[in-house]
Amino acid sequence: MLTKRIIPCLDIKDGTTVKGIKFVDIREAGNPVDLGKRYAAEGADELVFLDITATIEERPTFVQLVKDIALNVNIPFTVGGGIRTENDVSELLNAGADKVTINSAAVKNPELIDTLARRFGSQCVVLAIDTHSENQQWEVYIHGGRKPTALKTMEWAAEAAERGAGEILLTSMNHDGTRDGFAIEITHRLSTSLSIPVIASGGAGSMTHFYEVFEQGAADAALAASVFHFGEIPIPDLKHYLKSKNITVRL
Numbered sequence: 186m187l188t189k190r191i192i193p194c195l196d197i198k199d200g201t202t203v204k205g206i207k208f209v210d211i212r213e214a215g216n217p218v219d220l221g222k223r224y225a226a227e228g229a230d231e232l233v234f235l236d237i238t239a240t241i242e243e244r245p246t247f248v249q250l251v252k253d254i255a256l257n258v259n260i261p262f263t264v265g266g267g268i269r270t271e272n273d274v275s276e277l278l279n280a281g282a283d284k285v286t287i288n289s290a291a292v293k294n295p296e297l298i299d300t301l302a303r304r305f306g307s308q309c310v311v312l313a314i315d316t317h318s319e320n321q322q323w324e325v326y327i328h329g330g331r332k333p334t335a336l337k338t339m340e341w342a343a344e345a346a347e348r349g350a351g352e353i354l355l356t357s358m359n360h361d362g363t364r365d366g367f368a369i370e371i372t373h374r375l376s377t378s379l380s381i382p383v384i385a386s387g388g389a390g391s392m393t394h395f396y397e398v399f400e401q402g403a404a405d406a407a408l409a410a411s412v413f414h415f416g417e418i419p420i421p422d423l424k425h426y427l428k429s430k431n432i433t434v435r436l
Contacts, residue, residue, distance in 0.1 A: 187405065187433070188230075188433050188434060188435050189399050189404075189405065189406065189407070189427070189432055189433060189434055190230035190231060190384075190405065190406035190407070190435075191228075191229055191230050191395070191406070191407060191420060191423060191424065191434070192229065192230060192231045192232065192233055192384060192406050192407065192408040192409075193220070193224045193229050193232055193233070193408070193409065193410065193413045193414075193420075194232075194233045194234075194235065194386065194408045194409065194410045195217045195220055195221065195232065195233070195234050195235070195410070195414075196235050196410060197217050197234060197235065197236050197247070197250070197266075198236075217234060217250065217254065218250075218253050218254055218257050218258075220414065221234075221254050221257060221258045221262070222257050222258060224260075224413065224420065225258050225259055225260045227419065227420040227421055228420050228421055228424060228435070228436070229260060229420055230260065230261075230406070230435060231260055231261045231262060231263065231283075231406070232254075232258060232260060232261075232262040232263070233262070233263045233264075233265070233286070233354070233408060234250075234251070234254060234262060234263070234264050234265070235264075235265045235266050235286070235313075236264075236265070236266025236267055248276055248277065248280050251264055251277055251280040251281055251282050252280045252281055254281065255280060255281020255282070256281070261283040261284065262282060262283055262284075263282065263283065263284040263285065263286050263311055263354075264277050264282040264284075264285055264286070265285060265286030265287065265288065265311070265313055268285055268286075268287050268290060269290040269297075270290075271300060271301065271304060273285075274301055274304075274305060274309070275305075278305065278309065283309070284308070284309050284310070284311050284351075284352075285301075285309060285310065285311065286311040286312070286313045286354055287301070287310070287311070287312060287313065288312070288313040288314070288315065288327060289327040289328055291312060291345070292325065292327050292334055292336065292341075293327075295344065295345075295348060296348075298310060298312065298345055298348040298349055298350050299348045299349055301349075302348065302349025302350065302351070303349070306351075307349045307350065307351035307381075308351045309351065310349065310350050310351050310352075311350070311351065311352045311353070311354050311384075312342070312345040312350040312352070312353050312354070313354040313356065314338060314341065314342060314345075314353060314354065314355050314356065315327070315329075315330045315356050315358055316338040316355065316356065316357055316358065316368075316371065317330075317333070317357075317358040317359060318357070318359050318368075318371070322337070323337065323338040323339070323371050324336065324337060324338060325337070325338055325341050326358060330358050330361075338355075338371065338375075339371075339374060339375065339378070342355075342375055342379060343378070343379065346379050346380060346381050350381065351381060351382075352381055352382045352383070352384060352405075353375060353379065353381065353382070353383045353384065354384045354386060354408065355368075355371070355372060355375060355383055355384065355385060355386060356386040356387045356408075357371065357386070357387040357388060358387070359387075360387040360388030361386075361387040361388065362387075362388075362411065363387075363388055363390070364388065364389065364390025364391075364411075364412070365388055365390060366388050366389075366390065366391075366393075366394040366397060366398075367385045367386075367387060367388045367389065367394055367397065367398040367402060367404070367407070368385070368387060368388065368402075369397060369398060369401050369402045372385045372398060372402035372403070372404050373401065373402045373403050376402060376403035376404055376405065377403055382405035382406065383403075383404055383405055383406075384404065384405065384406040384407070384408050385398045385402055385404035385406070385407050385408065386407075386408040386409070389407065389409035389412050389418075390412060391412075391418070392418060392422070392423050392426045392427070395407050395409075395423060395426075395427060396426070396427060396430050396432060399427070399432050400430075400432065424436055
C-alpha cells in the first residue's frame with residue numbers, strides 16, 4: 186500500500202504566512218522559511234507554498250523566497266501562485282522548487298498543462314482545483330476563489346489528468362478554514378476515478394478528519410494549514426495516530 190502523505194500548506198501574502206476562512210478573513214501565521222524548517226524537522230512529507238495574491242495582482246511568484254526555502258528545507262516542496270508560462274515554471278524549478286501548482290492559467294489555457302508536462306515531466310505539474318458546491322454541484326473557481334467558471338470539478342480533473350497533470354490538489358472552498366472536516370464525498374469520487382494522486386485540502390480540524398479523508402475519501406495526501414501553524418496538531422502525533430488506525434504513513 187502506498188504511503189499516505191501529510192502536507193502543511195503555507196499561504197504567503199507579502200512575504201508572510203497567512204491563513205483565512207473560506208478564502209477570506211486573513212490573519213498572519215509566521216515566517217514561511219521558519220515554518221518550513223520546522224515542518225521538515227517534524228516529519229512532514231512535503232510542503233506547499235502558495236503566493237495567494239500573485240494571480241490577482243498579476244505578478245510572478247516570489248522567486249527569492251523560493252530560493253530561501255530551498256536552502257533551508259530538505260523535503261520536496263511545491264510552489265504556486267501567479268504561474269502563467271513555461272518560463273515562470275523554469276525559473277521556480279531552477280530556484281529550487283520540486284513541483285509547481287497551476288490553477289487559473291490552466292483554466293484559461295488548458296494546453297498549458299500539456300506543454301508543462303512535456304517539458305518538465307508530469308511529476309512536476311500539480312493542478313490546483315478550488316471547488317465550491319452549490320445544489321450538490323461541485324464547480325471550479327479561479328483567481329483565488331473569487332471568480333466562478335462554467336467548469337465541473339470532476340470533468341476538469343479528468344481532462345487535466347489526460348493532459349498530463351501529475352497530481353490534483355483539491356481544495357473545497359465550502360470547507361476551507363472551518364475545521365469541520367474535509368470534503369469526503371468529492372474527494373472520494375476524484376480519488377477513485379483518476380489514475381493520478383489526489384491531495385485533499387480544506388477543513389482539517391482534528392486528527393480524526395485526517396483519518397476520515399484517507400479511509401473514506403481515499404485521498405493520497407492530506408493538506409492543512411492552521412492546525413499545524415498554531416500548534417494544535419503536532420505532525421509527529423498525527424502520524425502516530427494514523428499508524429495506530431492502520432493508515433500507512435512515513436514515521
